[in-house]
Amino acid sequence: MSRPGGRRAIALAGAATLAVATALLTAPPASSAGTVTATCKKGSDWGTGFDGSCTITNGTGSSVGSWKLEADLPSGTSIGNVWNATKTVSGNHYTFSNAGWNGTIAAGASASFGFGGSGSGWFTGCTINGASCDGSGTPQDDTEAPSAPSGLKSTGKTATSVTLSWSASTDNVGVTGYDVYNGSTKATSVTGTGATIGGLSAKTAYTFTVKAKDAAGNTSPASAAVPVTTAEGGGDNPTAGNKIVGYFAEWGVYQRNYHVKNIETSGSAGKLTHINYAFGNVQGGKCTVGDSYADYEKAYTADQSVDGVADTWDQPLRGSFNQLRKLKKLHPNLKIIWSFGGWTWSGGFGQAAQNPAAFAESCYNLVEDPRWADVFDGIDIDWEYPNACGLSCDTSGPNALKNVLSALRSKFGSSNLVTAAITADASDGGKMDVTDYAGGAEYVDWYNPMTYDYFGAWDAQGPTAPHSPLTSYPGIPHAGFNTTDTISKLKAKGVPANKLLVGIGFYGRGWTGVTQSEPGGTATGAAPGTYEAGIEDYKVLKSKCPATGTFAGTAYAKCGSEWWSYDTPSTIQGKMGFAKDQGLGGAFFWELTGDTPGGELITAMRSGLG
Template identity: 85%
Template sequence: MSRPGGRRAIALAGAATLAAATALLTAPPASSAEAVTAACKKTSDWGTGFDGNCTITNGTGSAISSWKLEADLPSGTSVGNVWNATKTVSGNHYTFANTGWNGTIAAGATTSFGFGGTGSGWFTGCKINGATCDGSTPPEKDTEAPSAPSGLRSTGKTATSVSLAWNASTDNVGVTGYDVYNGSAKAASVTGTSTTVGGLSAKTAYTFTVKAKDAAGNTSSASAPVSATTDEGGGNPGGGGDKVVGYFTNWGVYQRNYHVKNVETSGSAAKLTHINYAFGNVTGGRCAIGDSYADYDKAYTADQSVDGVADNWDQPLRGNFNQLRKLKKLHPDLKILWSFGGWTWSGGFGQAAQNPAAFAESCYNLVEDPRWADVFDGIDIDWEYPNACGLTCDTSGPDAFRKLMAAVRAKFGSGDLVTAAITADASDGGKMDVTDYGGAAQYVDWYNPMTYDYFGAWDAKGPTAPHSPLTSYPGIPHEGFNSTDTISKLRAKGVPANKLLLGIGFYGRGWTGVTQSEPGGTATGAAPGTYEAGIEDYKVLKGKCPATSTVAGTAYGKCGSEWWSYDTPSTIRGKMGFAGDQGLGGAFFWELSGDTTGGELITAIKSGLG
């Protein structure tokens, strides 16, 4: 989501601060005096990416004619460009081999190759020509398979999915993951002891088994099977839901001068089904107030108030909360959720995940505070990068998000709404692959996958690209960064379509110093924006830089040296058609103040959903 600081960090960490931990091997040990060794290190590191170099040393007494270096990278980290070597990739396993001219290394000589990467991880399990990179003797090969998983059981089901859980296997070295089978077909591979298998047919019996595996590739025998029959109905009924969820930001009442009354006067309130109030803080393992003045203290005059009645100095509740209460009186069917976290405060979820029950208790007590309990109908969790890197890096583990959402649902019960804003990174090994979103889906009413901010001027030199592409297209800078792949991957992970809302940005992303009108051009930096460089509201862009064409279902335009991409009423209607075809639960958007005073974009969402 767009917010102060941005959904993705734009400023780069200083490349000079390189920790010693970035070196795979800083120096070969004494035992490597007669071995071929390799030492790899990061030559620069800016948090979300790096440049690296590997030096291969021939410590033997004779020349070698070729070399091959192998290593693994963690999920969320990848190597792109490589120079002075060839690269092949299989999952997270990378192999670098000599080119035609640098395969021969004389005795005592060295050669090197370089590369650029994204993410914050680094190599593990380095091998050079089949031996360990530091020249040490490799451990004896592990040939013992893990024990078969026990206690396989169904923990929930819908018309299109079955949730499963099992007891952990044991292994002489360590279990690295589990393969889940639907009959004889592999349905999922996970690191935890639960998953949700999706894409199933309604009212159909299925039989599942699970096998454990270790780092050496040994696989256990199958668990005892468990059978489950999906519920009636479900599937894609030929159309989507009608949820229209808009974010209202508490800081918008300041510089933006956007208040709850504007939601009413723009006509947006009548078109909304839900408002997500952003943001509450997450700190000290607890939910906390984000801005007490804006939330419940700011006094509104009669002309600023939703109902034309001024606040009194001694009334028990003022601010946005009181204005939202008045808005709900005008629209009794409108539901309001309090969103906690966001890009800036997602770092607080790591501590919350250490005690999910205590976190859920604190959130419930705050949302249900007697002063404003009638205002809110539930909670929205905006943990944007669990077990991955964003503004900070989280190491809570692949099961942390699921456990936290289970605790929140248990505390809030079935009577309140529980939703979550989640990553839209559908790239291979990206943020979506390091967290159990499928398993956590059983605890949420719906997910808001943030299908925008895929591309932007944090890549200051470009290439220019639409920040919210509906589909992939030739030349897209990063595969998996589009709405179609996001929805497809979440559904494959077992998230029912009707629990997914399509995300729309009421703003654009832009570059300056651009000479090419079509996407893919180079730039010199972020285009100027009203509140933040590289970002601008739709209500400004429609006049400042009118769209001249579309790519991947998103509009773009070039005005002078600036290049902007954003959604228009026309492209939004197209995206709503996609949401309907996919059977999604509706759409959500970030955020209300970016629309025109007449609500052009929300009108397009409402009419597009039908």
Template identity: 80%
Template sequence: MSRPGVRRAIALAGAAVLAAAGGLLTATPAASAGTVTATCTKTSDWGTGFEGRCTITNETGAAIDGWTLVADLPSGTSVGATWNATKTVSGNRYTFTNAGWNGAVAAGASTSFGFSGTGPGWFTGCTVNGGACDGSGGPGGDTEAPTAPSGLRSTGKSATTVALAWTASTDDVGVTGYDVYNGTGKVQTVTGTQTTVTGLTAETAYTFTVRARDAAGNVSAASNAVSVTTDAGGGQPGPGGDKVIGYFAQWGIYQRNYHVKNIHTSGSAEKLTHINYAFGNVQNGRCTIGDSFADYEKAYTAEQSVDGVADTWDQPLRGNFNQLRKLKKMYPHIKVLFSFGGWTWSGGFGQAAQNPQAFAESCYNLVEDPRWADVFDGIDIDWEYPNACGLTCDNSGPEAFENLMGALRAKFGNGNLVTAAITADASDGGKLEKADYAGAAKYVDWYLPMTYDYFGAWAAQGPTAPHSPLTSYPGIPQQGFNTADTMAKLTSMGVPASKLLIGIGFYGRGWTGVTQSEPGGTATGAAPGTYEAGIEDYKVLKSRCPATGTVAGTAYAKCGGQWWSYDTPSTIDGKMRWASDEGLGGAFFWELSGDTTGGELITAMRNGLG
């Protein structure tokens, strides 16, 4: 097995030979004294792609606080993954802005960022902080700083996070970004007018300000200061919980040919702590069976069965329920919850909420049916969405969800698990504000915020965007549609972080008719999928359309005219470590059949949580 460091060293050595032989690696002229300059080179070039590096040098007599490099690339050439800088793209123009930690460059000092790209072309029209990269022509004559940001305010907080928003600055040329300060230290650089500062300490006072800057490096005066004290929460975040919960979809036994036995043979069972069996139906205000054949009637052969023993015609329980019983016997640590609702079967919750006690009674009687009472350890509710719109619109009122969960807890008692999958819409006025999730939290063992499907080809023309972003990013189509904002909003409402699980999709969302490699491109519709347009399992995408970059902690891929986003073992590892640092209770995923036969994704989840 080749080590990555060795492969990279060989590539760079080869690039040096190419440069000497044919001048394939280009560079801007040497720095001129008295200006901020930049030198950009291809450190490796293999014809159809390259790696590059830009070095910014401060030849002025004073330190600079922030830099922005702008350059054009010809059609057919693009930059993808970027490190040590933030990249934004408008047409063929690329703007690279310092990361939070490398914006300050002392007089005479340098800093660098790197990137990978595709195509044969290279940068033209390079400027840094508004002046030519080679130091000629001065700084472009832009010496006017932006106006100071105004109206800085806190829009939410938790024990470890503070959400901020402000009114945009103006500039004679244009504002390129905002620097967020905690006291005198810069903690973030963003392009929008809101952000969430993470990694804070509980019950601690912080004072924040924001400064705007333009492409020439002019920095505004500070905004008004806002002081915020974080909530109580037991001190520093983490370590988080270690729950790993997977959904098993009953209909997977048909086209997908995925059975309970596959949980065992893939190695997933030893990594799971809980299985949510999806779905039971909700009809006439009651919990009902969703698919009796799959649930408890199907006869399994010895080859299909978890333990290699075939079902008999006269045994009292068959189907998935019996296979789950066998799986639990083999893996006693696994708990199984019966999940009700889901996207298609949530329409009955409105009627159920009119008499929550009767609903809870019906659910208890079904989950604890003597034929399979030993299979289930509790109930999971997947109402999409209380007092809001999903497949249909619900108007049961903001208190309905709390009342329903309270009735379930009263009926199921403390000896059974009661959980709920909930919306992840943290936008202003969004679905998280439509129901009392904080009030209902006292009745649940944990929530499963569905931190996936934020974006997809239901917006047929795009813009392309990762369906499960961990954080916000420049150009995100909708503010509040990312995991960090979802968790920050829920904890700011009063939901304990330990009762929240991060959600992972074992699938990708995709568009077709896309020409742009990076997120934000236009499209003509949904990409083809095995079972449904616009969606495909990870096990298929990993080889059919391999990842070409990452954005906001999620992988994306451009193959032909298709653009997909999905999580890989690497991005899942990053998300699990983030969840642990935030003190979350663990992670869950939809759903088991999307993983590889060897369980690549669930292994990354288990290892990432520790």
């Protein structure tokens, strides 16, 4: 499985020789308790230039929605490059405002920005959001109200709730939050540019507006009103499905020591509707075996076996295939699908697309091999970048995936399942726009859009971002990289909602060298992981780096210099609610080994879908 988009690279260059730390402010005095403060210092000073940074700390009891630091520099000293902030200059007066993604600072948290300068001087007269940077004194007299929020719209609704979003307001000092009104009644107050209003009645018309406010208590005019009528029913979409599809990685039997028996002992088998066995390979235009030893040769002892019976040296089928056969005997309604491709082996589909009928014939003959025909109930195609670039580049054309799926359906018939894992890249002109996914949907039982791995430490310097955001947010590093946009775009293209499953990652993505607790911080590289840098199983992270907050519908955590994002049982419940509200066919996840021994995450999925 893979991230939905290409890698970005951010390079920040700096020069330093003599390290002379010069503080604008030392520790804030006792009078700063309950205020927003800022501390700026030089990192290095080589006489004719320097680099430095400023850290804004929210000492209040509530979130701050934006920040603005102002200061003066003496003649002959200037600031050039700035990162993690925007800069405006009037004479010797400098104003630094938050970037789009780091304006909100939670209570007790901090945000930072850096810069490079020339000359030998330093800041004087520092203020943060109009008050002295050290927390002393009182804010300047601010009588200017923020601008009215614009672009208010409904981004989702159920029978009992409405989700709204809008564009940020501007202010001469800084917007601290927004009040959302249901008619003339204040429904909620938030610091971001989105809110969900609950406690509503089914099939009822409501009118919503939003007002911005600043630290001085000034309130903006109301936004334009948006009318919304809630859905019918009791909050659940009656067309929603309850499929739960889990990937079993064939290589898990090695270093991870995860076997089919673990699916049973964890209690997960009874909660799954389908297992995708990953992966078969695609070579020479044909489906081929990925790992024969793990698949059907490995001998299991009695204590390793699903039913407690050891394999014999002469039995016709061993390995994971035989264990899956035993698992199906315990759970007759459980379906097993053989997945082919994946990120590493998707490059083979280009040749397969040149002769779809021959490819489908080879796949059918392999999946229906008499040795294991009773094990599998269909085929899953994990072609992750048709007519686009991923690990390699494919130029097979916009109809290639549709043609392959059509040939597979024709060969496998209506009694077998045909499914496909597909891109989650909903950006303009991205992977979703270069392939006919709507045409292909005619031939599949469902699609698995990979709504995770949107962001990760392949962007080594950040910004830190949740790898599986449910919704977009101001300053998101790449527009269209979130679950809501992915599902909305596929539906808009004509893919039926009940043929879409929402994807969950049973792991986290992480960075190291991070100082900021909230998303949007800078980093120095990928955080260490058990098997690969930048990625770690949920079962490890829940103890190693417990979640400290939620953002855009998923969780994040900071422990030491490491920053991780991952889904928890609570955020999974929210995503299952989204799947039901959208009328989706259910959910799937990558992959079984990331869950706890007791199946904590899959339990949340099952309880969330019902």
